[in-house]
Amino acid sequence: MNLILLTRNDVDDAGLARVRDPRRLAHLRQVHRARQGDVMTLGLENGPLGRGQLVSLTDDEACFDVSGLDQAPPAALPVHLVLALPRPRMLARSIEHATALGVKRITLLHSRRVEKSYWQSPELDPAKIHQHLVLGLEQARDTALPVVNTARGFRPFVEDRLPSLLEGRRGLLAHPGMANACPRGLTEPVTLLVGPEGGFIEWEVEQMLAAGCEGIHLGERILRVETAVTALLSRLF
Structure with missing residues (x-):
């Protein structure tokens, strides 16, 4: 603290x-x-x-x-993090790490490889989410509480919500095997999409690319979700 x-x-x-x-x-x-x-x-x-x-x-x-x-609190990162819902233990760490790094908007997304049981986890209780946000703020000496919301349907998210998240923002889809390496030192607003363990399925990748996202990768290694989130945010900003 x-x-x-x-x-x-x-x-x-x-x-x-x-x-x-x-x-x-x-x-x-x-x-x-x-x-x-x-x-x-x-x-x-x-x-x-x-x-x-x-x-x-x-x-x-x-x-x-x-x-x-x-x-004033530290400047926020110009990023909206869209994170396929991780397993509960990883969810807690991912939220704390992202908050400590300055993320102020987080959307937790359902996808094919997200276990449906994860949505029943006590870690999704608003009080538990708030607790992890506070721990991240205390670590980073920040006071601006992030906003966390959920998207429990992948198709409605891509069709109805993703277009607005990409307005005035660069959409980056972090997924193994994408053509381009993760860029460095961005200053422009970004919507960053990160998949679950095992990644997004091919159809989901196609839908997000068609919506206007750029595919990026962090190299050949497959990382845990909380590690990937930290690495991506550190490299991007």
Whole structure:
């Protein structure tokens, strides 16, 4: 936790933030070894960040002065990540990694090789998704919460939603065997599509290419989803 991320509900009318949940309190004590008077990096969810003093710390509450939060969060990556729904364990890591790298829009997509049971996973509960987003923000010292939505039908996504996601954006389909290597150092807005374990099936690839996406690859190696997402974002931006 490189940032103590606060919510609007944590801040009272006097301009003090009161942290009471066990996870953040445990981290303050066990990792930061925080003491009254310490000055720490704080951020307000979807708001500014900065340095704030720990006014008091008890067994049940940490109280911070947040009057010094006057910095903007880091710049977001100009990318909309469309990710075929990974298995639950990989989903959690992929969301955290993408958030830490600055992704602000994520669409979780169904495709032929996505197990239908994955859509029943507790990891898709909004509270669990929010938890992983927060962990990514805390790691990167960011406060801007990403937006995550789902597309449970591949054909409706390609026909109805993908065209709008490509308006004013470069569409990049990351898939093994594509003709072109992943580009480097882009500054233009991008919609990045990443398949599941085993990749997209041929028909799905054809549909996305026909919609206007460019096929790209990361080389001969086949990577785990969370590794591929991190590698692609790092190389692109």
